[in-house]
Every structure is written in structure tokens, then in C-alpha cells.
Amino acid sequence: MSDTRTQLIAMLPRLRRFCRGLTGSAEEGDELVQMACERALSRLHQWQEGTRLDSWLYRIAQNVWINKMRQEKTRNTVPDLDAVSAVAGGDSRQDVETRDLHQKTMAAMRHLPPDQREVLVLVCVEGFSYREAAETLGLKIGTVMSRLSRARLRLWQMVHGDPAEAAVVQKG
Amino acid sequence: MMTRGIDDEKLMAYVDGELGAVERAEVETLLARDPSLQERAEMFRESADMARLALADTIREPVPDAMLAALQATERDGLLKRLFRRFGGAGRQWSLPLGGLELATAAGLLLVVGGVVGSQLGGDVVYSDAMDPRVADALSTAGSGTVVVLDGSDGAEDVLPLLTFANADGQYCRHYLHHGAGPQGSQTVDGVACFDGGGNWQQVITVRLDASEADGDGYVTASGGESVLVDDFIESTIAGAPIVGPDEAELIGSDWATDSGS
Numbered sequence: 206m207s208d209t210r211t212q213l214i215a216m217l218p219r220l221r222r223f224c225r226g227l228t229g230s231a232e233e234g235d236e237l238v239q240m241a242c243e244r245a246l247s248r249l250h251q252w253q254e255g256t257r258l259d260s261w262l263y264r265i266a267q268n269v270w271i272n273k274m275r276q277e278k279t280r281n282t283v284p285d286l287d288a289v290s291a292v293a294g295g296d297s298r299q300d301v302e303t304r305d306l307h308q309k310t311m312a313a314m315r316h317l318p319p320d321q322r323e324v325l326v327l328v329c330v331e332g333f334s335y336r337e338a339a340e341t342l343g344l345k346i347g348t349v350m351s352r353l354s355r356a357r358l359r360l361w362q363m364v365h366g367d368p369a370e371a372a373v374v375q376k377g
Numbered sequence: 378m379m380t381r382g383i384d385d386e387k388l389m390a391y392v393d394g395e396l397g398a399v400e401r402a403e404v405e406t407l408l409a410r411d412p413s414l415q416e417r418a419e420m421f422r423e424s425a426d427m428a429r430l431a432l433a434d435t436i437r438e439p440v441p442d443a444m445l446a447a448l449q450a451t452e453r454d455g456l457l458k459r460l461f462r463r464f465g466g467a468g469r470q471w472s473l474p475l476g477g478l479e480l481a482t483a484a485g486l487l488l489v490v491g492g493v494v495g496s497q498l499g500g501d502v503v504y505s506d507a508m509d510p511r512v513a514d515a516l517s518t519a520g521s522g523t524v525v526v527l528d529g530s531d532g533a534e535d536v537l538p539l540l541t542f543a544n545a546d547g548q549y550c551r552h553y554l555h556h557g558a559g560p561q562g563s564q565t566v567d568g569v570a571c572f573d574g575g576g577n578w579q580q581v582i583t584v585r586l587d588a589s590e591a592d593g594d595g596y597v598t599a600s601g602g603e604s605v606l607v608d609d610f611i612e613s614t615i616a617g618a619p620i621v622g623p624d625e626a627e628l629i630g631s632d633w634a635t636d637s638g639s
Contacts, residue, residue, distance in 0.1 A: 213448075214440075214445065214448065217440045217444065217445075217448075218435070218436045218437075218438070218440060219436060221435055221436075221438070221440065222432050222435040222436050225432060225435050226428070226432050231435075234435075235441070235444060238444065239444065239447055239448075242447075242448050246448070303430075306427065306430075306431075307430060307431040307434075308431075310427045310428060310430075310431035311431050311432075314428065314431070325428055326428070326432075328393070328425075329424070329425040329428040329429050330428055330429050330432050334395065335390070335393070335395050347386075350386040350389065350390065351386060353389065354385040354386050354389045354421070356424075357389065357420070357421055357424035357425065357428075358385070358420065358421075358424070360424045360427060360428065361420050361423060361424040361427070364427060
């Protein structure tokens, strides 16, 4: 019991990162962490010893998030991409550019469909293999791959602007 | 999706190191003679880096204290509910078939839970209350996890010893719950009593919980007041491991080994 709690606390930084990636915002991410932890703690008995605790937590967070979005369908706080592009102007110093790129990427991630976003975060941010992501999300590997490739192409296009070369190849 | 015999997903899987040796070699052959395919592979590589780096700093941020505190509060809440469900609850199923290892586990749990009651519920903290002789008797004779219905209460009042341990002074102490206490029988007292050299149980800390607010699960809700950590108290006074199973039974049988401290 207390072991699991210790593990859970040790996992908080990663859970925060995952939730921030899902929600695209620090505050909403932390709020999601909170909700996910509450649910996880009330269901600790459902976690199977010997299976990955992180994957179980991510699954819970993802479920909470999906439900939350369903309930808040009317809300639309996704930032305007143009506004984000404006941020990317300004100073040309490299750290500023880097920061701007990160902000732009975060904003772009928020524009991805949720089902693409969760796969993107699991694989590219959390380093899950396709199989692990599929098991965590209850999807087929093929579904993970198609969502992931679409998510990455869209992300790249949104951040770097020119979709021309991507569009040429992406006929299907 | 398909270009020159390779689709996006396979190209991406190559970039991500998800392909087997044969497919990897295929992709590399195609990549070697197709710059546009290389560009596209680069796009997959970059997009993964972008996502990873955009969130990289998050992991180095310290976890906010408020988050940890909320987590702990949540956990206590959950443990408390389980405690009351297990030992009390609407059905008042008190029997607790514990033995050996299982008891040790339960004792470990209860060590945590004991404090939960205090910290979660607040309540009035009373030091050195006069010990009800019936409660003292129950603490002397009942094993942990055994409910003792108090004489003359018509079944409405009982004591549940939760844990036995020795403190740093070599005294034996018991953590217990006393249900049905108070003028209207509406209170649960969460307490620790230690067996002093004179052969008496001395209450060292008690927290009154207002059980009138208990819900259907027997979960006692917070009644305000100052939070008290009974588990902190136990943790700060316990010497060694909790005394469980046969060891506890032996203590009870020897009337708390009044001649020896540890």
C-alpha cells in the first residue's frame, strides 16, 4: 500500500508531464494529475502487482481527461495559432527561439484531435513503444501508428507552416 | 499515404526504431536513393523531438507541495473509508479473521490509518482523560481487530483495539477506537493508551470524532476543529515494530508483562 503510494509520488513528475501534454496547459495538466491521482488511489486494489504502474496511471489520466472533455465540450480555450505565431517573432536569440518553438509546439498539440494527442504524448514524450501505447490505451497497434503518424505530420505542419511537401505525399 | 513503396507509418516506425532488421534494411535502401523520403523521415524525427522537448522542462519542475498534500489527503480519505468499511460500516460486521502474517499486514495498515482518523477528522483532542474502566478492561484482554462490546451499553458501545506497540519508555501501548462514546453515544474516540508501571492504562492521546455525521458506509465525516495526526504521534513514540499475532497474545496472557518493559 504505502509502497505503491511511494511509487506514485515518485511518478508525479512524469505524470505531470504526461497530463500537461494531454491538456496542453500547465494548470489544466496539474488539475488532471489531481483528478487522476484521486481516482488511482481509490482504485489501488484494481492495479495488478507486477504490471506497469505508470501505464496504469496514464490510462486513468487519459480516461479522466476524455470524460472531462466530453463534459466540457462547449468550452473552447484552444489558443489561436496566429497569436502563437506572433509570439514566435521577436528576439532572435537562440534560447528565445527555442522557447518560442516549445510554446508553438504546445499550442499546436492542443489543436490536435485528442485521440492523436494522447498517442503522441505516450510515444514521443513518455517513450512508450507502439505496443505499450496500444496496451495502455486499449488500441490496436495499427491504430496507434496511424494516429501517431497523422499527429506528427500535423504537428510539424502547424509549427513550421509550410504543409506543401507533406501534402504532396499525403494523398491517402 | 504511399510513396515509392513505403507508407508513412512504416517510415515513422523506422525513425522510431520499431522495425525489425529486414524491414529496416528495406527502408534504408529506399531512403538512400530518395531525398524526398529522407526529408519526410526527418519530419517524423523532428516532430517527435518537438513534442518531447516542448515538455522536457516539466519533469524538472518540483512537484508543488499543494499537489503532494492533496494526494496525501486523498489517500487518507480512502484509507479511512476502507477502515470503517472493514471494521465498522453499516452492517457492523466486526469479526476479523486475522492471523499471523495477515494480522501483521493489517497492523501495518492500521498504523497508518490510525492517524488518518485524527488528521482527517480533526475533532477535539483531549489529553489524559480519565480512562473508562470498561475500556481499560477491553484493552487488557482483547486482541487487535477484536471488538469488545462494553457492559451495560446494550450493544451500543464498543471498543476496537487496532494496534499494539511498545514506546521508547518500554511501555506497551494500544491504539484503539471507542465507538458509541459521549453523552448521546454519538461519538467515536480514537485514542492511544499506554500501560504504566502501576498496572493501569493511561490515555496518552484521544481524538473525539463526531460519528453522528457518519454516512451509510460508516464513514465519519470531518467535524471541524484542529487536525491531529495520531499516526504522527504513534510514529514518534513507537519503538520497533508493532506487536502482532502470538506476541500480542502472549502479552495479553501475561497481563501485559508488568515486570518487563520491552
